[in-house]
Amino acid sequence: MEVLTIHEAAETTGWTPRMLRYIERIGLIEPARTKSGYRQYGAGDLQRLRTLRELLADHEIGLGDVAFALRLRRDEALEGAVDSWLEAEPQRPEAVSADEWLRWEQEKHARIIAALTTNEPMETAA
Amino acid sequence: MEVLTIHEAAETTGWTPRMLRYIERIGLIEPARTKSGYRQYGAGDLQRLRTLRELLADHEIGLGDVAFALRLRRDEALEGAVDSWLEAEPQRPEAVSADEWLRWEQEKHARIIAALTTNEPMETAA
DNA sequence: TTAACCTTATCAAAGCTGTGTCAAGGTTGG
DNA sequence: CCAACCTTGACACAGCTTTGATAAGGTTAA
Incomplete structure (x- = not known):
């Protein structure tokens, strides 16, 4: 069969x-x-x-969650945007000025783009 | 203010x-x-x-999607499980025997563990 | 050929999400 | 001290998700 x-x-x-x-x-x-x-x-x-x-x-x-994870993996722009948003997470609000935060934000984008173009760590080819 | x-x-x-x-x-x-x-x-x-x-x-x-992405990022076991499941995706069913698939599955887990313990590419420290 | 499958499409119901509103009560600044 | 905030909790509702059932019709194997 x-x-x-x-x-x-x-x-x-x-x-x-x-x-x-x-x-x-x-x-x-x-x-x-x-x-x-x-x-x-x-x-x-x-x-x-x-x-x-x-x-x-x-x-x-739920199935929807797995579907979203799949969407993340297939849509790099989406994944980048979500990761980028989550990235700022651990900041304590009092600890940063708006200025510092903005700089951090901009650097973060740069870091992510760098990571995307540099790393291709797990090729799926056998 | x-x-x-x-x-x-x-x-x-x-x-x-x-x-x-x-x-x-x-x-x-x-x-x-x-x-x-x-x-x-x-x-x-x-x-x-x-x-x-x-x-x-x-x-x-939706907000729930972002919440799930956050959960993924905070719960490594969950992230590993989801990634692991998604990993098998591109296989065409006719192309693999059950045996080959199982071996692939096992190697995949090894690869993922290796990747997790080897890569820490984006430190959040400034 | 015909019974037992398969397909898509639709109606339906239960449950979850996102959002508003209201109530009962605590906090605060002038 | 009291008006204008804030808090949590509850009820409510529209819309979406998840799941079942059913209908109308195509495919297949004995």
């Missing part, structure tokens, strides 16, 4: 067919299709569906 | 006081407090409130 239909995949992973379609729609797992459009879940898809369940349960997060 | 009250902060940032409390409750911006509990918004808080508005508008994301 090479690939499973949506009902079979649902059976072996604990999701419902409905949810498998939903998970696909939000971009998390997009199985191959037959010529006529039937979904074909391969071994990798099944494993990912199972680990997805664990991920959600273990950390009390 | 050093710090602003919640209504003043709302005024100058375009949020409502209600939303400022909400933003605090989801962990995004936690202003200092006076001894008696009044919120004190400093220059940094105000700047972050303004850039937060931009961030949401520019990228069509």
